[in-house]
Amino acid sequence: MTARQRPVGGNIRAYAALGAAVIIAALALPVVAQTPAGIPGVLAPGSVPELVQEGYVFTEGPVATADGGLYFSDIRVSKTYFLDAGGKISIARENTSGANGLALTRDGELLFAEGDGKRITKRNRDGSIAVLTEGPPGASLLAPNDLIADSKGGIYFTDPGPRPVVPGRPTYVYYLPAGAKTPILIDGAVPRPNGLTLTTDGKTLIVDDTLNPTVFAYDVQADGSVKNKRAFLQLRDIPAGAESGADGLAIDRDDRLYITTVVGVQVFDAKGQYLGTIKAGRQAANVAFGGPDKQTLYLTAREGLYRVKTLAKGPDRLGK
Numbered sequence: 205m206t207a208r209q210r211p212v213g214g215n216i217r218a219y220a221a222l223g224a225a226v227i228i229a230a231l232a233l234p235v236v237a238q239t240p241a242g243i244p245g246v247l248a249p250g251s252v253p254e255l256v257q258e259g260y261v262f263t264e265g266p267v268a269t270a271d272g273g274l275y276f277s278d279i280r281v282s283k284t285y286f287l288d289a290g291g292k293i294s295i296a297r298e299n300t301s302g303a304n305g306l307a308l309t310r311d312g313e314l315l316f317a318e319g320d321g322k323r324i325t326k327r328n329r330d331g332s333i334a335v336l337t338e339g340p341p342g343a344s345l346l347a348p349n350d351l352i353a354d355s356k357g358g359i360y361f362t363d364p365g366p367r368p369v370v371p372g373r374p375t376y377v378y379y380l381p382a383g384a385k386t387p388i389l390i391d392g393a394v395p396r397p398n399g400l401t402l403t404t405d406g407k408t409l410i411v412d413d414t415l416n417p418t419v420f421a422y423d424v425q426a427d428g429s430v431k432n433k434r435a436f437l438q439l440r441d442i443p444a445g446a447e448s449g450a451d452g453l454a455i456d457r458d459d460r461l462y463i464t465t466v467v468g469v470q471v472f473d474a475k476g477q478y479l480g481t482i483k484a485g486r487q488a489a490n491v492a493f494g495g496p497d498k499q500t501l502y503l504t505a506r507e508g509l510y511r512v513k514t515l516a517k518g519p520d521r522l523g524k
Contacts, residue, residue, distance in 0.1 A: 253510040260508065268494030274287040284300055315327075346373075360380075398414045408423060452491055457519055460473050
């Protein structure tokens with residue numbers, strides 16, 4: 205800079221003020237762009253998930269208890285944790301054989317989809333683990349992923365097999381009737397079934413697909429079997445050529461669906477209409493409503509557990 209170009213006196217203050225203004229404006233732009241608009245009836249404007257705890261390897265399977273607590277899995281170290289209503293986290297079970305999805309029976313007993321163990325298990329009240337099923341006669345399960353119990357004591361669960369995906373390898377959605385050891389095949393044609401739930405009236409089963417954006421619905425029959433498989437909704441904004449990443453899902457009291465995907469937790473109304481997307485600091489693998497009023501949405505997201513206060517309430521039933 206020459207002497208002619210160099211600012212002097214008051215010009216120095218003017219340049220400084222201008223520079224500060226530019227910096228402030230630049231810093232302000234991302235903040236404005238990232239401020240969430242909220243989702244009507246679901247999330248108030250400005251609400252974002254906050255980190256509860258990190259330091260895990262791969263969190264999954266959140267399910268709330270009646271007293272406001274929350275169980276969740278750390279798959280790759282085979283541990284299940286419990287977050288109590290006071291905020292303390294403790295180990296609920298070790299050596300879980302890669303337990304992924306968790307659920308609660310109508311009696312409050314904890315269920316596990318053991319991916320490495322290739323079985324569905326239950327923790328008895330004395331702490332012992334009972335095997336509920338290891339698959340149909342003559343065939344073992346591949347790698348059970350997620351599960352939910354119905355009001356009759358039966359269990360729906362997905363069995364997509366382990367990663368990596370092998371083209372042409374069969375995948376399954378099963379129903380295990382109460383007291384049975386042999387599961388009933390519900391669907392063997394979803395490319396990679398993952399998360400599943402029941403509507404609040406128990407009359408519709410919802411299943412997503414990790415590979416593709418279509419989420420399916422089925423009419424539940426009195427014996428737990430299903431009919432009328434159909435495409436219920438299409439996930440939004442999945443990058444071209446990418447897997448949908450559809451994984452765990454939750455449902456609220458008004459039958460809105462919350463589905464974890466590669467772009468965030470996508471929310472849909474009871475008719476399958478898209479409402480918005482919730483994003484955490486990491487990609488979420490599963491979600492569940494919890495807390496004493498069921499107005500906290502918990503997100504298991506890679507190395508962390510997150511939560512966000514919601515306008516919506518979780519379903520009026522035990523578990524998810």
